Amino acid sequence: MYTLWQWLTNDTISQVWMIIDIGICVAFLSSSLVFIRFSIIIFDMSYLLSVFILSDFYSQGMKAVVLSSLISITVNTYKLVTIYLDRSLKSVPKEFQKIYLSTFSFFTPREFSVLIKSAKKTTMIGTIAKQGSSFSNLYLTLEDKQVEIKEEEQRIANVSELSFICDLSFLGWFLNKENKSASKNLSLINADVSAPYPVCMLVWSEASILLLDKKIDSFGRKITSAISLGIADKLLKMNEEKTKKEI
Structure with a gap:
């Protein structure tokens, strides 16, 4: 586990980016604001696309960017589905x-x-x-x-x-x-x-x-x-x- 952490955060940019992205996820964990969650997902997906097209995955900070963005997309997608089910008359x-x-x-x-x-x-x-x-x-x-x-x-x-x-x-x-x-x-x-x-x-x-x-x-x-x-x-x-x- 420690080796994985070193691989992901072997530079200052990776460490700062992961802390910021995880902090955003935690801050909006209980939020039911659909617009904010949807906006975060679109931003992270756009950012990931630009990383794969314009950058090198192994360049400084990129590993943390990809991982933290994937975590953010997963968490916010889960919350959007939960909000939909909570408000849907189908339940x-x-x-x-x-x-x-x-x-x-x-x-x-x-x-x-x-x-x-x-x-x-x-x-x-x-x-x-x-x-x-x-x-x-x-x-x-x-x-x-x-x-x-x-x-x-x-x-x-x-x-x-x-x-x-x-x-x-x-x-x-x-x-x-x-x-x-x-x-x-x-x-x-x-x-x-x-x-x-x-x-x-x-x-x-x-x-x-x-x-x-x-x-x-x-x-x-x-x-x-x-x-x-x-x-x-x-x-x-x-x-x-x-x-x-x-x-």
């Missing part, structure tokens, strides 16, 4: 693409695939959540069937397709997890939720959510953004229903 199963585009677009397709795999798909009927109980599961309805939200036995809303259930208690629970000084009452469910007829849902348990928080970068920010958008849509529909009744 999302067809049955869940509508859900991703309408509700979970804050996540990358690959992150969403991890999110879906951690959920349990189930059919529920009857009581789903009781008012005053602590948060334990986050639900997402997959069918446009009636799911009632009642407060003190009075129906206050119906939940439509691709709506979160126990969303407010989830936000309170997540806030309490991040900020221990927050009130635990925030994680209490504030209404009864029930399904008169069987309805298909995705269910994330408290344990699976904690695991996702470790697996996915900025999970808390992304999931709270998706849920907040759902709450705003739910409030808008409730307001529309109230306006229709008044008319």
Whole structure:
């Protein structure tokens, strides 16, 4: 190994060039800037071509130029492929693409695939959540069937397709997890939720959510953004229903 290093860096130009090129690779290792990576690949390929056409491979510094450029091309090509796969909808199963585009677009397709795999798909009927109980599961309805939200036995809303259930208690629970000084009452469910007829849902348990928080970068920010958008849509529909009744 030492002999190889001597052969590659037997002059100052080789040593300086390899340090600079490897430094650039390390600096942009976690970057997702496609333009920068593509530009580096084009530059290195052009440089290699000029070396082979205009220079002698065994001349001073050329061995390091070739090797470091090949390393740079390999690393940046790998990262470009990773970025493409991370952003491509091909990683999302067809049955869940509508859900991703309408509700979970804050996540990358690959992150969403991890999110879906951690959920349990189930059919529920009857009581789903009781008012005053602590948060334990986050639900997402997959069918446009009636799911009632009642407060003190009075129906206050119906939940439509691709709506979160126990969303407010989830936000309170997540806030309490991040900020221990927050009130635990925030994680209490504030209404009864029930399904008169069987309805298909995705269910994330408290344990699976904690695991996702470790697996996915900025999970808390992304999931709270998706849920907040759902709450705003739910409030808008409730307001529309109230306006229709008044008319």
